[in-house]
Amino acid sequence: MSIFRNVVFVAAISGLLAGLVMTAMQVYATVPLILEAETFEGAGGGHHHGEAAAAGEAAPAEGEEAWGPADGIERNSYTALVSIVTGIGFALVLVAASEFAGGIANWRHGLIWGFAGFGVFTLAPGLGLPPELPAMPAADLVARQVWWIGTVIATAAGLALIAFRSSALFAVLGVALIVAPHIIGAPQPETHESPVPADLHHRFVVAVTVVNLIFWLVLGAAAGAVRSRFLGESGAQTSLA
Amino acid sequence: MTANTTTLGTAATAKSRVMPLLMAALLGVVIIGVSGFAHMEVVHNAGHDYRHSMAFPCH
Numbered sequence: 001m002s003i004f005r006n007v008v009f010v011a012a013i014s015g016l017l018a019g020l021v022m023t024a025m026q027v028y029a030t031v032p033l034i035l036e037a038e039t040f041e042g043a044g045g046g047h048h049h050g051e052a053a054a055a056g057e058a059a060p061a062e063g064e065e066a067w068g069p070a071d072g073i074e075r076n077s078y079t080a081l082v083s084i085v086t087g088i089g090f091a092l093v094l095v096a097a098s099e100f101a102g103g104i105a106n107w108r109h110g111l112i113w114g115f116a117g118f119g120v121f122t123l124a125p126g127l128g129l130p131p132e133l134p135a136m137p138a139a140d141l142v143a144r145q146v147w148w149i150g151t152v153i154a155t156a157a158g159l160a161l162i163a164f165r166s167s168a169l170f171a172v173l174g175v176a177l178i179v180a181p182h183i184i185g186a187p188q189p190e191t192h193e194s195p196v197p198a199d200l201h202h203r204f205v206v207a208v209t210v211v212n213l214i215f216w217l218v219l220g221a222a223a224g225a226v227r228s229r230f231l232g233e234s235g236a237q238t239s240l241a
Numbered sequence: 242m243t244a245n246t247t248t249l250g251t252a253a254t255a256k257s258r259v260m261p262l263l264m265a266a267l268l269g270v271v272i273i274g275v276s277g278f279a280h281m282e283v284v285h286n287a288g289h290d291y292r293h294s295m296a297f298p299c300h
Contacts, residue, residue, distance in 0.1 A: 004261035011269070030294040066282035068289070075290065082288035086276045092269025096262045122296060131296035144298035145278055208296050
């Protein structure tokens with residue numbers, strides 16, 4: 001009856017915490033690189049945003065400018081808002097998925113679940129579609145989104161088969177699922193020629209990967225800590241339902 | 242993994258746990274979908290830096 005409520009509770013607290021940490025890391029590590037890359041926009045296509053106008057592939061320019069936050073505090077506030085909301089979204093998926101496997105027992109156990117989340121949502125899709133900066137060339141947006149989502153699902157399913165099925169056949173199937181998206185290959189732009197310096201992009205790839213690793217470790221550990229405390233407070237019983 | 246594992250709802254039977262867990266996961270997926278993948282220009286602009294920082298496919 002209250003399983004849903006309990007999952008939402010644990011996810012809300014851990015997602016909020018991880019989202020706040022994510023915000024701080026972005027402001028420090030990734031947003032400065034994004035702003036630097038935006039100075040190359042116009043030199044090589046790409047899109048503009050915010051006050052600059054909106055002419056991305058997602059919405060072909062029609063002379064109409066969509067709303068965008070002003071640079072500075074307003075822009076970072078929206079980044080914080082989206083980080084926290086999406087952090088709770090990722091937490092819901094992580095907590096719900098882990099409950100199927102018996103739940104995250106404690107914060108240390110949560111670190112392992114966090115690593116899994118990092119592998120599924122950052123590492124696997126990032127192999128074919130490395131973190132991209134504004135002004136960089138990219139293949140069709142929908143094609144990339146389809147590949148990204150497909151890779152996440154295949155990697156998650158593959159990891160689950162390896163972790164929660166004891167037969168060697170399932171382990172082989174799991175590895176095949178993890179490898180398959182990379183054999184299919186991610187949609188690539190016609191040319192990788194970019195106005196963004198390779199050095200800047202490299203720094204961005206490293207920053208995004210590390211920031212996401214920490215995000216997932218904080219999320220997993222927080223979910224484990226909140227959940228075990230939640231269960232502990234409910235008395236001798238180890239259940240909340 | 243076993244029946245007496247501590248979970249957020251051991252009192253419930255395995256079957257009745259599946260739906261609420263799936264609903265919670267679905268809610269999470271919808272949230273991620275809107276903030277990370279929706280093509281709406283306003284949502285994109287608000288979450289622009291986050292989308293790039295999460296390596297979501299963007300613009």
